[in-house]
Amino acid sequence: MKVLYNDGHVGEINDAAEELEVIRHDAAHLLAQALKRLYPHAQFAYGPATENGFYYDVDLGDTKVNEDDFPAIEAEMKKIVKENLKIETFELPRDEAVAYMKERGESYKVEHIGDLAPDAHITFYKQGEYVDMCVGPHMLYTKGVKAFKLTSISGAYWKADKNNKMLTRIYGVAFGSKDELAQYLKMIEEAEKRDHRKIGREMELFMMSDFGPGSPFWLPNGMALRNALTEYWHEMQARFGYQEVQTPLILSRSLWETSGHWDHYKENMYTTTVDEEDFAIKPMNCPGACLIYKSKPRSYRDLPMKLAEAGLDHRYEMKGALHGLFRVREFTQDDAHLFIRPDQITEQVTDASHLITAYYAQFGFPYRVELSTRPEDSMGSDEDWERAEQGLRDALDAMGIDYVVNEGDGAFYGPKIDFHLTDCLGRSWQCGTIQLDFQLPHNFQLEYIDSDGTKKQPIMIHRAGFGSFERFIGILTENYEGKFPVWLSPCQVKILPVSEKSRSYAHEVADKLAAAGIRVKVDDRDEKIGYKIREARSLDRVPYMLILGEQEVEAGNISVRDRSNETHAAELDEFIAQVVKENSERIG
Numbered sequence: 299m300k301v302l303y304n305d306g307h308v309g310e311i312n313d314a315a316e317e318l319e320v321i322r323h324d325a326a327h328l329l330a331q332a333l334k335r336l337y338p339h340a341q342f343a344y345g346p347a348t349e350n351g352f353y354y355d356v357d358l359g360d361t362k363v364n365e366d367d368f369p370a371i372e373a374e375m376k377k378i379v380k381e382n383l384k385i386e387t388f389e390l391p392r393d394e395a396v397a398y399m400k401e402r403g404e405s406y407k408v409e410h411i412g413d414l415a416p417d418a419h420i421t422f423y424k425q426g427e428y429v430d431m432c433v434g435p436h437m438l439y440t441k442g443v444k445a446f447k448l449t450s451i452s453g454a455y456w457k458a459d460k461n462n463k464m465l466t467r468i469y470g471v472a473f474g475s476k477d478e479l480a481q482y483l484k485m486i487e488e489a490e491k492r493d494h495r496k497i498g499r500e501m502e503l504f505m506m507s508d509f510g511p512g513s514p515f516w517l518p519n520g521m522a523l524r525n526a527l528t529e530y531w532h533e534m535q536a537r538f539g540y541q542e543v544q545t546p547l548i549l550s551r552s553l554w555e556t557s558g559h560w561d562h563y564k565e566n567m568y569t570t571t572v573d574e575e576d577f578a579i580k581p582m583n584c585p586g587a588c589l590i591y592k593s594k595p596r597s598y599r600d601l602p603m604k605l606a607e608a609g610l611d612h613r614y615e616m617k618g619a620l621h622g623l624f625r626v627r628e629f630t631q632d633d634a635h636l637f638i639r640p641d642q643i644t645e646q647v648t649d650a651s652h653l654i655t656a657y658y659a660q661f662g663f664p665y666r667v668e669l670s671t672r673p674e675d676s677m678g679s680d681e682d683w684e685r686a687e688q689g690l691r692d693a694l695d696a697m698g699i700d701y702v703v704n705e706g707d708g709a710f711y712g713p714k715i716d717f718h719l720t721d722c723l724g725r726s727w728q729c730g731t732i733q734l735d736f737q738l739p740h741n742f743q744l745e746y747i748d749s750d751g752t753k754k755q756p757i758m759i760h761r762a763g764f765g766s767f768e769r770f771i772g773i774l775t776e777n778y779e780g781k782f783p784v785w786l787s788p789c790q791v792k793i794l795p796v797s798e799k800s801r802s803y804a805h806e807v808a809d810k811l812a813a814a815g816i817r818v819k820v821d822d823r824d825e826k827i828g829y830k831i832r833e834a835r836s837l838d839r840v841p842y843m844l845i846l847g848e849q850e851v852e853a854g855n856i857s858v859r860d861r862s863n864e865t866h867a868a869e870l871d872e873f874i875a876q877v878v879k880e881n882s883e884r885i886g
Contacts, residue, residue, distance in 0.1 A: 299442075301435035304387050304421035308438065318474060322347035324385075324437050325375075325446045325472035329354050331428035332374035333468075337361055342430070343406040343456055343465055350482070351446075351471035355454050357406065358466055368448040371468075375446065382441040383426040387434060395420035399431070406456065407431050445479035446472040449486070453618055460616065485723055492723070494775035495622040500837050501780055501788065503771075504623065512620045512627030514768060519788035522817055524767065526786050527774075530660070530884065531608065531632060531764070538653045540606035540634055545586025547610060551576035556741050557585040566614045583609035584735075584760060587635035588742040591756075596637075596746040601756060602646050603637040608767070623772035632764035637744070637756040643689030647715070647732055648696055650761045654717050654730035655699075657763045660884065661774065663719040666726075667699055670707040670714050677710055678736040686734045686757070687713045711737035712757075721777040729765040729773075734758075780839040781861060784880040791818045791877065792840045794830045796847035803851045807844060807870060814874045815881065831859070842877070 299317045300308055311317050326345035329352070333340050337358055345354035390398060392411060399407040410431065411420060423432045425440055437443075448470040456462035473479040490496075498504050503520035506513075516524060535542055548570070554560040559567065559581065568579040580586065587605050596603070609631050619625055638646050658665050669690055672683045690713055694701050701715070708714050717730030735758040738744075745753045764770035774782065784790055791811055795804040801822045811818040821830050827845065834843050843859040850857055850867075858873060859865040879885075 300438055302385055302387055302423075302438055304389070304423075304432070304434040306387055309435070311435075318472075319347045320435060320437060321443060321474060322352045322472045323432075323434075324440070324443045325470060326352040326354050327423065327425065327428065327430055327432075327436070328375045328378055328440065328443055328446070329371070329448070329468060329470060330356070330430060331378055331425065332371050333358075334428060335374055336371065337363075341404055341406055343410075345430070348469075351449070351469060353467050353469045355456070355465040355467050357463065363451065363466060363468070365448075365451055372446075372448055378426070379440050379443055381426065382439050384439055385436050386424045387421060387436075388424070389419050389421045392416060392418050392420060395422075395431070398422075402429065443472060445474065445476045446470055447479060447483065489723055489725075489776070492776040492779045493622075494624075494772040497775050497780040498622070501839060503775070503788070506622075510628075511617055512615055512625070514623060514626060514628070520771075522788040523782065523786055524771065527764075527767065527771065528608065530785075531767075534653060534656065534763075535606040535634075538604075538649060540604045543587070543590055543605045543607050545580070545583055545590070545607060545609060548572075548577050548579055549586065551578060553585050553589070554578050557588075557738060558741060559585070568612050568614065579612045580609070581611055581613045583607050583611065583631060583633045584635055584738060584758070585742075588738055588744060588758075591637050591744055592742060596756075598639060598746055598748045598754075601637060601639050601746060602642055603756075604634065604646075605636070606634040607631075609633050623768040623775075626766075626768055629766040629768045631766050632762050632770070634759075634761040636759040636761065637739075637746075638759060639746075639748075639754070640685060640757060643686065643734070643757065644692040644696065646759060647690055647693035647734075650732050650759065651693060651697060651699070651715070653761075654732070654763045657730070658717070658719050661777070663721065663777075665717050665719045665730075667694065667701040668704045668707075668716045668718065669694065669701050670704040670709075670716065672713060673706050673708055673710060675710055676708070678712070682736055683713070686736075690715055690732075690734070709733055709735070711735045719773075721773060723776075727765075727769075727773055729770060730763050731760070733760040735760060781841075782839070783884070784841045784877065785884045787839075787841050788817065789819050789838055789840050790816050790881075791842045791844060792834045792838060793818065793820045793844045793846060794827060794834065795820070795822055796827050796845065799848055800846045800851050804844075804846050807846065807856060810870065811874060811877075814878055816874065816877050835861075835863070844873075 299311045301311055301320055302308055330342050330345055333356055339359050341357040343355035396408055396411050420431055421433060422429055423434060423436050448468060450469045452467050453464045454467040456465055471482060473482060501519055502517045504514045504516050507515060551560060567581050570577050590605060591603060611631050612628050615625055615627050636646055671687055712734035714731055714733040716728050718726045718728045720726055739755050739758050744756055746756055748754045793804045793808050795801045804820050808818045808820050834840050841861060845857045845859055856868055856870050856873060857865055858868045
């Protein structure tokens with residue numbers, strides 16, 4: 299792909315990812331030019347390429363635009379492509395750039411220039427009558443953008459500051475070919491069908507309320523699912539040698555000052571005052587774990603000390619960013635904190651990795667791994683960082699895990715390993731993480747008595763597998779399209795009596811299933827059996843239906859219909875044994 303750089307020279311790009319970024323950046327300019335033609339009073343803020351497409355933030359004054367306007371905007375964009383406008387670039391000194399943007403009525407661009415260095419030279423790209431501040435590169439002509447579609451619209455504060463004006467953000471996607479676009483749109487259509495918010499309503503898993511934005515209300519079906527996942531979590535903590543703890547929901551300001559959260563994270567925390575003292579609802583669990591460690595003297599023989607907590611946390615998220623179970627203000631973190639000696643890094647990182655990968659194997663998720671190394675603004679000695687990074691590398695190498703090094707993207711307190719799982723639609727989710735931390739043990743003055751009698755500072759490992767229970771349940775819901783494995787299904791067996799004559803038998807069967815620990819419901823409404831079957835399959839998404847008529851009553855057996863929609867006769871005791879096995883072994 300030939301591109302025009304902001305110094306005016308034409309170069310060649312051969313990397314597919316870089317080509318796609320240029321296409322999407324060009325598409326953002328197409329969108330802005332089309333908007334300016336349709337709405338001459340429009341003023342533009344930022345319009346970058348994104349992972350899957352592009353967006354532009356625009357101030358349209360009193361004009362309201364919604365998705366019904368997309369066809370007209372897309373038509374204008376296609377017209378610009380067809381015009382095949384030449385793309386040119388030029389540069390202006392800062393003062394001239396300000397005057398130029400003022401002349402064009404672009405007040406947001408003027409403010410943006412004001413944020414730049416006084417001696418900055420500003421580069422622009424021009425296509426026809428449209429001019430935009432940009433560092434580029436861009437293609438040579440507008441005809442290079444061949445496949446795009448506008449997808450959604452939302453609000454966005456100028457400079458992401460809620461004290462600034464709310465702008466209109468229009469999103470789109472762009473690809474190198476129409477076939478790639480069609481494939482992506484098909485995937486999006488499938489994702490909408492699997493939307494966990496839609497499925498959550500149909501299956502009555504959870505609800506949201508304006509009385510508690512971003513705080514899920516778990517309904518009985520959702521609690522059955524959540525409890526099954528939590529039981530699995532408890533078993534895995536025990537299997538891998540963790541001790542479970544629970545730390546308070548509200549803790550004193552002084553604790554958060556010691557941990558550093560009060561200075562660096564306060565805007566994301568909910569605070570209150572009790573007895574004239576400042577408190578905060580915890581946004582994370584690690585400071586509480588430090589207090590537990592410090593509650594009594596520790597010896598090198600006590601380490602590793604592995605504390606697991608399904609901790610209820612609260613973090614402020616902007617209301618417009620809330621999204622079902624994926625972006626919430628209240629969540630339960632699948633958390634653990636390990637206090638270890640330096641010589642235990644490789645062993646304990648390996649053990650934590652085995653736990654995380656066991657989670658993903660249970661659900662059939664493929665995953666990829668990133669190792670993030672020391673950032674520029676890190677804390678701690680070179681020796682500590684070298685030992686920590688090597689410990690992570692040794693653990694990954696010992697397990698034979700392929701990984702990519704993400705240079706300089708570690709936390710300021712230590713390097714980390716991130717696990718990115720992939721769902722059935724090919725979407726990547728960063729859930730699991732293992733982070734080494736030298737800072738909190740230092741802040742809380744944590745110590746242990748070493749074998750030579752001297753006091754040493756432990757290293758802290760932060761470990762998460764699911765991430766949060768809420769987000770992970772959202773991922774599972776979309777991955778399975780609500781058709782959860784038997785052991786996770788809110789209702790595992792739904793009994794459908796055909797008529798009044800089989801209702802009594804249906805409840806007898808249900809009692810036997812419930813006694814065996816099977817989650818069961820009886821649908822004894824006065825509805826046709828076909829309607830009951832369709833509802834159980836499409837809304838409840840149950841693994842098994844038992845259809846009971848006069849024949850089953852007389853024979854004392856059951857008629858089983860599974861998710862393949864095949865129906866067969868079975869003995870009740872054998873069926874119970876089968877479901878109990880699927881529950882205990884977490885299969886099906």
